[in-house]
Amino acid sequence: MRTEIKIGGFGGQGVILSGYIIGRAASIYDNKYATMIQSFGPEARGSACSAQVIVDPNEIAYPYIVQPQILIVMSQEAYTKFSTELAPGGILITEEELVNPINLRKDVIHYSIPATRFAEELGKRLVVNIVMIGFMTAVTELIDPEAMQKAVIASVPKGTEDLNLKAFNKGYDYGLKLKKEKAS
Amino acid sequence: MKSDPKAVLTGAHFLDGDHACSEGAIAAGCRFVAGYPITPSTEVVERIAERFPLIGGVFIQMEDEIASSIAIQGAVWAGKKAMTVTSGPGFSLMMEHIGLAAMTETPCVFVDVQRAGPSTGLPTQPAQGDMMQARWGSHGDYGIIAISPNSPQECFDLTIKAFNLSEQYRVPVLLMMDECVGHMTERVIIPPAEEIEIFPRRFYDGPKDEYLPFKPDEDLVPKIVKAGDGYRIHITGLTHDEKGYPVMTAAAQEKLIPRLVNKIKFNAEKIIEYKEDNIDDADVVIVSYGITSRVAIPAIEQARKEGIKVGHLRLIVVWPFPEKRITQLAGRVKSFVVPELNQGQIFYEVERNAYGKAPVYLVPHAGGTVHNPKDIYNTILKSLKGK
Structure with missing residues (x-):
């Protein structure tokens, strides 16, 4: 099935890289197809920016997302701007300390993670996006976690692989834990 | 002829169409790019500028598109494979030199990552508004080849095809991308160099004193030489005879122009895909x-x-x-x-x-x-x- 993912945040949070890693994991390491489109223009230079990724076991024809089933937001602005776009029954993932989910929709499944704090605990705030996509991998089960790890290693600067893997696993483990709690 | 294994990034990549185009050019043997960066084609030259120093290529950021589209033709006559990259407003400026490349039968590639026009239009958004311009944009009659990829994988594959066709028919080939394909990121498989077929330049190898630079072969395409290799050549946008010298007569025009049109027309079934x-x-x-x-x-x-x-x-x-x-x-x-x-x-x-x-x-x-x-x-x- 075609799954549409939208990631929103502000410039500098690694929104585009997150989309890139998800697409790369799916299409290179997980035997699926992926198409990524990044929002481009003045909005990508500081304020709200977003990446769109489509993941599909079959070839992807239409290249843009229509109604995402997964929405990851890392800023209040992105939450306000994009949360109405999420498909009913979709998964909403928010950064706990940056997003106050006001008027939270009742028809979506909501997960949140203090990813920025986790990243700071690991020593580098920069890896916040990797914590987020680790978390997403656990709660959505869309892409094989090993494929995601391979894509993280292949996509981050040399010498930072260990830190990024730790960040990924931190988010992933937290996601598994939350998911278990939700199920019980 | 095969691609150069030292330059080809064999493997599975997650690339946008612009970057895939750069890699296609490199795999095709392109080692000279001149351009005036313009959205949404900028990423093509960005990657070229990064990759060329590692593989012996030359990239020049020119003062404008007019200069870019003529610099590549100088490089071709010096023996390089060359391309320039632009979008709508730049493509308009390049029209005169597409005509020059057609007239002088200079094999080269023009990439147009189409954005919405006319004029500066919507720089960051797609359109397919330059398709007739690609066919008819320069004045006078000439044949042309234009190709349209629909994915990053095809941006790679068809850039190679563009270079091959330009060498085979000695025409400028226009790769008509669009912003959506250019900025879309997908899996791109780059095959091993030995699996990438390259059409070699049709160099003349007969006696030097018998060389006629614009005397066509049976398929209406003449053999080329490299300037500076000791052949007598003269290259001009004026109507010329087989020696390449200007001849200002209706008879010379009648001999040259239909051939420029027909070398594409008569070979169309082989080119069409x-x-x-x-x-x-x-x-x-x-x-x-x-x-x-x-x-x-x-x-x-x-x-x-x-x-x-x-x-x-x-x-x-x-x-x-x-x-x-x-x-x-x-x-x-x-x-x-x-x-x-x-x-x-x-x-x-x-x-x-x-x-x-x-x-x-x-x-x-x-x-x-x-x-x-x-x-x-x-x-x-x-x-x-x-x-």
Whole structure:
């Protein structure tokens, strides 16, 4: 099935890289197809920016997302701007300390993670996006976690692989834990 | 001839169309790029600028597109394979030198990552508004080849094809991308260098004193030499004889210009490439190219689900146009539907070649995004009702 993912945040949070890693994991390491489109223009230079990724076991024809089933937001602005776009029954993932989910929709499944704090605990705030996509991998089960790890290693600067893997696993483990709690 | 293994990034990559185009050029043996960066084509030259120093290529950021499109031709006559990269406003500025490349039979590649125009238009959003400009943009008569990729993988593959065709027919080849394909990131498989077929430059190797730089072979394409290798050559945009010298007569014009047109026309069947799906039983045929060929698929699938027999003819090489195929289909289908990100360009070409035997319906779009597949679907229905 075609799954549409939208990631929103502000410039500098690694929104585009997150989309890139998800697409790369799916299409290179997980035997699926992926198409990524990044929002481009003045909005990508500081304020709200977003990446769109489509993941599909079959070839992807239409290249843009229509109604995402997964929405990851890392800023209040992105939450306000994009949360109405999420498909009913979709998964909403928010950064706990940056997003106050006001008027939270009742028809979506909501997960949140203090990813920025986790990243700071690991020593580098920069890896916040990797914590987020680790978390997403656990709660959505869309892409094989090993494929995601391979894509993280292949996509981050040399010498930072260990830190990024730790960040990924931190988010992933937290996601598994939350998911278990939700199920019980 | 095969590609250079030292330069080819063999493997599975997650690349955008612009970067894939750069890698395609490198795999094709391009080692000279001159450009004046312009959105949405900038990423092509960014990657070239990064990669070329590692593989012995030369990239020059020129003062403008006019300079870029002539610098590449100097590089070609010095023996390099060369391309320039631009978008709408720059493409307009390059028109004169597309004509020069056609007239001097300089093999080179022009990449146009189309954005919505006219003028500066929408710099960061797609369109397919330069398709007729690609065919007719320079003054006078000449033949041209234009290719339209619909994915990053094809941006890689078809850039190689563009270089190969330019060498084979000694024409400028235009790679007509669009912003959506250029900025879309997908898996791109780069094969091992030994699997990448490269068409070698058609160098002359006969006696030096017998060389005539514009004396055509049987397929109407002359042999080339490298300036500085001791051959007598003269290259001019003026009408010239086989020696390359200007001859200001109607007779010289008559000998040269039809050949420039016919070397593409007579070889068209070898150059033309398109892909057909579900054509055999089709009542309606969608004719599309570039990103629109993907956007049309959901519309076609929906219609077929409802029992409407829709086929798809997707142009990969747009110029020369598959005239015969359209005429053939027009004899037996009920209608053609042509969606394109413009107000009607290739539509007229389909209509012309249908000779009134089947109606042709345009699905126009001003650009800025892609079609809503529903609009294509609705036009399929409309075309069957004969409205």
